[in-house]
Amino acid sequence: MKPTPLSLAAVAAVLVTFVRAIFFTPLEATQGPAQKILYVHAPAAWVAFMAFGLVGLTSVLYLWLKEDRLDRVAESSAEVGVVFTTVVLITGPLWGKPIWGAYWTWDARLTLTLFLWFVYVAYIVLRGAIDDRAMRARYSAVLGILGSLLIPFIHLSVYLFRTLHPQPILMKPSAPSLPGEMLATLLLAFASFTLLYVALLRARYRYAVERDDAHPAEAYDA
């Protein structure tokens, strides 16, 4: 598959973000260089939640409209979401070791992210275990919806334990508490990661279209 202007733009935007984050954003006073991982970790988490949100939405719409395109969007978004969740789960411990003194803690958000990863890896495995296309679409839509319903329950059950995670610095009722330059880099990172998500989603969707076109008979196997 040839790179599209969108995917090139997305990669360029992410590179610009990294260059800005590494060379043109001040060091944080107490955390030092470790804090810079925020510019990967937070936007990746944002993209992961957005991706899984889209899986839930398209799953509901699929069961209602039975439109193949919706199933392909759900499939693509779940896979891209798992990739970004993996990035979150790798960058988090890298930061946690120097700052918290431990790679992993059973904090509410960490646990929730880990279980999201489990649910959507199972989603991908489920898709791979079904040959009939219509059945695969229905089953994965059911899992996509139940997965969305599960998120608040996992969050509540693990939140009743003490939470260690840094509090939100951007999306909170009062003004963002990050200094101007860092805030600009973080916002740029959110924008470029979102663009990368859209580019990957589109590329994965086109792959699904080509695959389905190559095996049209599958849909009638049952």
Added chain:
Amino acid sequence: MVEVLRDAWLIAKKDLAIEFRTRSAFFSALVFALLGIVIFYFAWDSSAVSAIDLAPGVLWVIFTFSGMLGMHRSFSVEQPDRGIDGLLASPVARESIFLGKALANLVFVVAVQAVAIPSVALFYGLPLGNVWLPLAGIALLAAIGLVSVGTLFSAMAVNTRLAELLLPMLSLPFFVPVVIPAAQATAKLMSGRPVGDAGAWLKLLLAFDIVFVVACTLAYPFTLEE
């Protein structure tokens, strides 16, 4: 509504009759549970971790896994002669099939619990005297949650290439918000705290039950051939 529940009861009775006459799944789940109790005891250093701290976790891990043994059977028993086609062709609502299967699984899990809880109390030396009633309530609430999700995923897993291998992968993440509150509430009760202390956990269990019984019952018809 009454008709849906009456049909569900008929299907549950059918499944329970099969299970009662063969007793294959029940005994394997029971032996599995007892083995689990023994293995867990030796997996921890009993001088470092007291039995009362260990017991709630042991109980809930055992129920989760032994329940899965029964739930997997629930739809695989219909596979060999395509019994599910007979059920689908019969004049009952699809929701009734799901509720009936889930009800039979609930009886199965509760029966395993009815033997496993006293066994844990016996082997780990726990005083159940004054907490058995609230404990039974927690066990029932948790069993409803486990069974609703487990039954739906069992219906899905039997039709996939991975079959029973897929069931734990699909259902275990969903069992987490059941097992955490159930084990925490059990721990509170066993350490002699009043039932009120476990209130938040019980509410969470109840909310899970309501949401997932409704969601899974509504989702089941979508897992069938149109």
